[in-house]
Amino acid sequence: xxxxxxxxxxxxxxxxxxxxxxxxxxxxxxxxxxxxxxxxxxxxxxxxxxxxxxxxxxxxxxxxxxxxxxxxxxxxxxxxxxxxxxxxxxxxxxxxxxxxxxxxxxxxxxxxxxxxxxxxxxxxxxxxxxxxxxxxxxxxxxxxxxxxxxxxxxxxxxxxxxxxxxxxxxxxxxxxxxxxxxxxxxxxx
Numbered sequence: 001x002x003x004x005x006x007x008x009x010x011x012x013x014x015x016x017x018x019x020x021x022x023x024x025x026x027x028x029x030x031x032x033x034x035x036x037x038x039x040x041x042x043x044x045x046x047x048x049x050x051x052x053x054x055x056x057x058x059x060x061x062x063x064x065x066x067x068x069x070x071x072x073x074x075x076x077x078x079x080x081x082x083x084x085x086x087x088x089x090x091x092x093x094x095x096x097x098x099x100x101x102x103x104x105x106x107x108x109x110x111x112x113x114x115x116x117x118x119x120x121x122x123x124x125x126x127x128x129x130x131x132x133x134x135x136x137x138x139x140x141x142x143x144x145x146x147x148x149x150x151x152x153x154x155x156x157x158x159x160x161x162x163x164x165x166x167x168x169x170x171x172x173x174x175x176x177x178x179x180x181x182x183x184x185x186x187x188x189x
Contacts, residue, residue: 003028003029003032006026006029010029010033010111010114011114013112013152013153013156013157015156015159015160017111017160018108018111018156018157018159018160018161019160019161021104021107021108021111021157021161022104022161024103024104024107026107026110026111027107029110029111030106030107030109030110030111030113031110033110033111033113033114034075034078034079034082034110034113035075036117037078037082037113037116037117037120038071038074038075038076038077038078038079039071039074039075040074040117040120040121041074041077041078041120041121041124042067042070042071042072042073042074042075042077043067043070043071043074043121044074044120044121044124044125045070045073045074045124046066046067046070047125048124048125048128048129049070051129052128078120082106082109082110082113083106085109085176085180086102086105086106086109088176088179088180089105089108089109089154089158089176090102090105092158092172092173092175092176093105093158093162093164093172095172095175096158096162096164096168096169096171096172097163097164097168098158098161098162098163098164099162099163100162104161104162107161108157108158108161108162109154109157111153111157112150112153112154112156112157114153115146115147115149115150115153116146116150118142118145118146119143119146119147119150122139122142122143122146123143125139126139126143151173151177154173154176155169155170155172155173156169158172158173
């Protein structure tokens, strides 16, 4: 199947997609999702940099080089961040009775990455440019909806990909989010 054929199933988190991850047949889809996430995150960093430093070079050859540089850095950053999240997911899956498997976990996380295309740049924008202001409904609503969507997809990936019951998967994902948010809070300046 091509990536575009997977697209509707990825958006709603169909079990069949996560079953294919158990067979190792969706690695290319996983890599595409994480790469797109990195590009979107990198471009959101570019927008933040342009707000902070409007004299950033974007003329001539830099019209391609600067966005490409930010995109590549975003891709690297997202692969590193998702590697950490994979370890948290793996630990939660093992704790609640799933088989774990780091490659399987990476595939399951990558298949669940689409909501982060919205969540990561919105949080990045708010954190870097608006953190001293009260959050507006225009920013809060997409963040909350993307968070709920990501929670649903990650939980479904645990149910279908790890064979965990819905109750245990809900508890596992809640623990993962609490741990992740607490870790970010501790390490943010």
